[in-house]
Amino acid sequence: MVFDVFFLQQVINGLSIGCVYALMAIGFTLIFGVLNVVNFAHGEVYTIGAFVGLMVITALAPPLLAVVPLVLAVGAVSGVGLERIAFRPFRRFTDEASQKSRAMREATLLSSLAVSIVTREIMMHIFGGDMQGIPSGYLLQQPVAIGPIMVASGSLVIFATSAVMLGALQFLLYRTQTGLGIRAVSNNQLGARYVGINTDRTIVTTFAVGSMLGATAGILVGLYDGAISPHMGFAPGVKAFVAMVMGGLSSIPGAVACALLLGVSESIATEFLSSGWKDLITYSLLVITLVFFPQGLFGHGRERA
Amino acid sequence: MDVNVPDARLMPATLAPPAAFSGRGRRFAWTLLLLAVAFGAVPAAIVGTGSSYLAQIAITTMIFVILSASLNHVTGTAGLLSIGHAAFYGIGAYAAALLSTKLGLPFIVTLPAAGLIAALFGFLVALPTMRLVSIYFAVATLGIGEMIYVILLNWVDFTRGPMGIRGIPPIELFGWQADTLLSRYLAVAVIAVACVWVLHRLTHSYYGNALRALREDDQCADSMGINVERLKIESFVVATFFAGIAGALLAHTSAYIAPDNFRFMESILILAMVVVGGLGSLPGAVVGALFMIVLPEALRDIGDYRMIAVGATMFLSILLLPKGMLAEGTALGFVRRSFSRGWATIAGGTPVGWK
Numbered sequence: 334m335v336f337d338v339f340f341l342q343q344v345i346n347g348l349s350i351g352c353v354y355a356l357m358a359i360g361f362t363l364i365f366g367v368l369n370v371v372n373f374a375h376g377e378v379y380t381i382g383a384f385v386g387l388m389v390i391t392a393l394a395p396p397l398l399a400v401v402p403l404v405l406a407v408g409a410v411s412g413v414g415l416e417r418i419a420f421r422p423f424r425r426f427t428d429e430a431s432q433k434s435r436a437m438r439e440a441t442l443l444s445s446l447a448v449s450i451v452t453r454e455i456m457m458h459i460f461g462g463d464m465q466g467i468p469s470g471y472l473l474q475q476p477v478a479i480g481p482i483m484v485a486s487g488s489l490v491i492f493a494t495s496a497v498m499l500g501a502l503q504f505l506l507y508r509t510q511t512g513l514g515i516r517a518v519s520n521n522q523l524g525a526r527y528v529g530i531n532t533d534r535t536i537v538t539t540f541a542v543g544s545m546l547g548a549t550a551g552i553l554v555g556l557y558d559g560a561i562s563p564h565m566g567f568a569p570g571v572k573a574f575v576a577m578v579m580g581g582l583s584s585i586p587g588a589v590a591c592a593l594l595l596g597v598s599e600s601i602a603t604e605f606l607s608s609g610w611k612d613l614i615t616y617s618l619l620v621i622t623l624v625f626f627p628q629g630l631f632g633h634g635r636e637r638a
Numbered sequence: 639m640d641v642n643v644p645d646a647r648l649m650p651a652t653l654a655p656p657a658a659f660s661g662r663g664r665r666f667a668w669t670l671l672l673l674a675v676a677f678g679a680v681p682a683a684i685v686g687t688g689s690s691y692l693a694q695i696a697i698t699t700m701i702f703v704i705l706s707a708s709l710n711h712v713t714g715t716a717g718l719l720s721i722g723h724a725a726f727y728g729i730g731a732y733a734a735a736l737l738s739t740k741l742g743l744p745f746i747v748t749l750p751a752a753g754l755i756a757a758l759f760g761f762l763v764a765l766p767t768m769r770l771v772s773i774y775f776a777v778a779t780l781g782i783g784e785m786i787y788v789i790l791l792n793w794v795d796f797t798r799g800p801m802g803i804r805g806i807p808p809i810e811l812f813g814w815q816a817d818t819l820l821s822r823y824l825a826v827a828v829i830a831v832a833c834v835w836v837l838h839r840l841t842h843s844y845y846g847n848a849l850r851a852l853r854e855d856d857q858c859a860d861s862m863g864i865n866v867e868r869l870k871i872e873s874f875v876v877a878t879f880f881a882g883i884a885g886a887l888l889a890h891t892s893a894y895i896a897p898d899n900f901r902f903m904e905s906i907l908i909l910a911m912v913v914v915g916g917l918g919s920l921p922g923a924v925v926g927a928l929f930m931i932v933l934p935e936a937l938r939d940i941g942d943y944r945m946i947a948v949g950a951t952m953f954l955s956i957l958l959l960p961k962g963m964l965a966e967g968t969a970l971g972f973v974r975r976s977f978s979r980g981w982a983t984i985a986g987g988t989p990v991g992w993k
Contacts, residue, residue, distance in 0.1 A: 371773065422957055439719065440960040443913050446906060447956065450949035458942065571780070571902070578777040609792040616781040616788070623778050624766045 338481050343600050349488035349557070351596025352495040356550035357573035358580070358588040359502065360543030366519030366583055367539045370441045374415055374449035375547055376570025380563060381411050381452070382548025383555035384460060390471055397471060397556075401494070404552045405545045412544025416537055419448040424533075456563040464560040473556045487557035494553060498546060499589070505542065506585075515539050519583065572615060579622045581632025591630065594618070668921075676700075676827050684820050693819035697891050699931045700823075700830040701884045706911040706927040707837050707920060708880035713909070714918035714966070715841050716873035717853025719776040722783025723908050726878040728790055728900030730756040730885025735803040735895055736796075745810050749829075749886045756882025757875050759786075764874040768867055771856075783905055790897040802896030809890045826887050833880050838920055840876065849873055853918075914955050916962020925963055929955075 357379060364372045385407045386400055395403075423441045473487030506512035514535040517525040526532050554569070555561040576595055580587025595615055602614040622630060684693045709723045730752040737748045767778045790797050797803070808817055809825045840846060851859040852866050860866045889895050907930060915926025933951060937944045955963070 419953075423960060426960070437960055439713075439909075439913050439917055440956045440962075443910055444953055444956045446910070447949045447953035451946055451953065454943075454945040454949060458946075571784075575777065575781065578774060582773065607792070610788065613785055613788045613792075616785045619781040620767075620778060620785070623770055623774055623781075627769050627771075627774060629774070 340601075340604070341482050342484070343604055344597055345482070345484055345488055347597035347600030348593060349485075349491045349596070350600060351593035352491050353550045353554055354569060354573045354576050354596055355589040355592035356495060356498065356546045356553075357569055358576040358592045359499075359585055360547040361573055361577040362580070362583065362585055362588045363515070363519075363539050363543040365577065367515065367522070367536050368420065368441075370420070370438060371445075371574065372415075372420075372543075373442060373446040373570075374419060374452065375543070375573070376566030377449045377452040377456075378408060378411050378415070378544045378547040378566075379551035379554075379569060380456065380561075380566040382408055382551030383561040383565065384456065384465075384563075385548075386552035386555060387465060387467060387561060390468060394468075400552065401549065404548050408545040408548025409541040411548065412540040412542075413537055415445070415448065415544065416540040419445045420536075420540075421533075453563055453566075460563060462563060464562045467555055467559050467561070471556055472559050474559065485557070487553075491553050491557065494549065498549065502542070502546070502585075511535075511538055515542075575615060575619050579619055579629055581629030584629075584631035587629065587631030591622075672924075673831070676831065677824075680827075681820055681824060684823055688819075690819055693823050695931065695935055696823050697826050697887075699928060700826045701887050701891075702908070702911065702927040702931055703924050704830050704833045704880055704884040704887070705908050706915070706923040707834050708877040708884070709908050710912045710915075710918070710920060710923035711837055711841060711880075712873050712877035714912055714916075714923070715846060715853065716849040716870060717856075718870060718874065719772070720779040720874070720877070721776050721902075721905050721909060722779035722781075722786075723877070723881055724900045724902070724904035725783035725786035726756045726760055726881040727885045727888070727904070728786060728897070729759050730882025731889040731895045731899070732790060732797060732803070732885070733882065734886035734889040735806045738807055738890070739803060739805060745807075745890060746812070748890070749883065752886035752889075753879045753882040756885065757879035760875045760878025761871065763878075764871040768870045768874075780902070780905075784902060787897055787901055790900065797897070800897065802894055803889075804894050806889050806893045806895070808893065809887075822891055826891060829883065829887060833883060834920070834924065837876075837880065841920060850918075910952060914952060914962060916965040918966035919962060919964050922962045922964035922966070929963070 357375060360375055360378070361372065364370075364375070382404050386404050389395065389400055389403055420441060423437065423444060426437065473485065473490050475486045476483045477486050477489060478484075504512075506516060514525070514530050515538065517528070517530055518532050518535045518539075522532055525535070550569070551561075551566070554565070572595055573592065576592035577588045579591040579595075580589070595618065598614050598618060599611050602611050606614075626632070680696050684696065705723065705727060709720065712718050712720055733755040734748040734752040737743045737751055738745070743751070763779075763782050767775060767782075770778055791799055793799070808815060809822060811825075815821075841849070848859070848864050848869055851862070851864060852869055856866050856870075888899070911926035911930045912923050913926070914929060915924070916922025930952075934944055934948050937947050940947060959965070
């Protein structure tokens with residue numbers, strides 16, 4: 334009885350939500366990897382992606398495939414801008430006392446939060462606080478029949494886009510010089526600097542790549558749900574953050590796996606519980622995971638700080 | 639090391655400022671000034687203007703002073719980044735509200751009970767999560783905070799869910815009712831000052847130094863014989879106790895509470911107070927709370943742009959003072975100051991010492 338058609342459909346819905354969380358969680362993981370700081374403004378990049386997509390759609394009415402590169406470009410620009418404003422000023426202290434200082438690290442975390450507040454409020458001013466509808470021609474909600482199951486076309490688009498982006502990311506990280514630099518900096522920033530890697534440029538690149546993934550997730554969700562608002566980035570941002578930590582902070586496969594797990598369990602939970610209790614499942618999974626795996630599911634053991 | 643540079647701190651004793659303005663004396667003067675503002679100027683302003691708006695802001699500020707001072711105890715002094723503090727504030731508020739509306743218990747019982755219930759939850763949360771380090775602990779507190787929020791919101795039979803709890807009786811002590819604006823403010827202010835004083839005694843002691851040791855390096859502290867696990871749990875329980883007290887004060891002064899008062903953004907606001915004021919510094923936590931509550935109110939005139947200005951001010955204050963407005967003094971700075979003071983007069987007025 335459990336494996337009926339409806340259940341399978343819920344799993345597929347969950348997987349598509351999970352893919353969105355995964356795209357965001359990868360951005361978190363990449364940025365946390367190189368800087369060791371949580372980027373609280375990642376949810377705002379997601380919102381910017383959605384709103385720029387909407388603006389382009391209403392102004393120019395381009396084909397859907399043309400929207401994606403544009404959103405990617407906007408994501409990259411906002412990532413670079415974010416790094417400039419919220420993170421670079423705090424790297425001016427290079428002495429050991431500042432680098433080990435907890436106050437400094439928490440200050441960087443809160444500076445990204447302050448930037449995210451300002452960004453969100455500015456977007457509220459421009460677009461208003463209400464939900465905005467996406468023109469119906471672009472909605473990805475047509476049902477598609479695969480055998481006995483009906484799937485929204487948006488799910489398929491999300492799967493396809495995520496697969497392409499994950500493949501591209503894998504290529505970037507493991508087959509190019511830039512990717513080697515990113516991996517080196519996240520392994521050991523000082524060591525990377527000693528062997529001649531331009532760490533500042535690598536960090537900027539990482540922000541650009543991570544924010545491209547986040548902005549894409551934003552426009553995909555906008556097209557899938559049909560409505561966007563300046564506050565839309567908050568909930569998926571927290572979920573993606575949770576997925577990153579469950580996966581072990583530094584592991585991209587771990588973050589993706591946990592994001593999919595969260596998406597599916599949320600979607601199945603709505604079948605048994607009223608939607609208000611849905612979030613309880615996410616956070617219980619998080620706490621249980623951390624109690625039994627204090628370094629996350631795929632994390633490494635603790636290094637001597 | 640440059641030893642011959644004249645420096646105000648290295649002046650001969652005869653030129654040094656009078657004792658009342660240095661060290662202990664200056665601290666005493668500042669404390670007196672703050673107490674005079676809290677118990678003189680603010681009540682006078684409330685009575686003078688009779689404005690309930692002013693009284694409300696003053697009460698909110700006092701409640702947040704308790705919250706940020708207690709978060710500073712666990713995050714600033716003991717170094718455990720907690721981003722779920724508002725949940726324990728909520729537990730305290732709901733405990734006080736339910737005990738007084740359903741069981742009719744008086745304030746003298748609900749206030750400590752709210753603190754103890756929040757501390758009990760803090761203890762239960764701390765037991766499994768204390769093995770976690772750095773960001774893992776932070777995320778665990780985030781998760782638990784959100785779980786508590788979801789429960790407050792959805793367990794309608796017990797908490798009345800999103801409708802919140804109404805008609806919570808005001809503060810009342812042995813027949814004396816705090817029903818005027820002034821008496822409500824004074825009751826909250828006295829309790830807030832008492833809480834800050836207790837936290838001050840806790841952190842400025844050998845016990846507080848042990849907490850700082852585990853903030854700097856818990857493995858090292860462990861190897862020197864400090865019971866790290868136990869101290870972490872204790873500091874978390876103390877912080878949640880005071881958060882519960884703050885919650886009870888909120889419930890009894892506003893007469894109405896709803897789950898939205900205790901969301902994630904509220905935890906972040908408290909954290910922002912502590913960081914803007916200076917992580918690890920108790921006066922900083924107090925000043926941070928004042929700053930973050932009064933600033934949005936002072937900017938009310940610019941209306942819709944208010945939150946942008948608040949975010950921008952927060953960003954600038956972190957950018958320009960990354961260690962906070964009243965940063966915690968460093969151990970090295972303390973040693974240098976002590977030596978400089980000792981050496982300043984040795985060579986017959988010639989400045990000697992560390993720069």
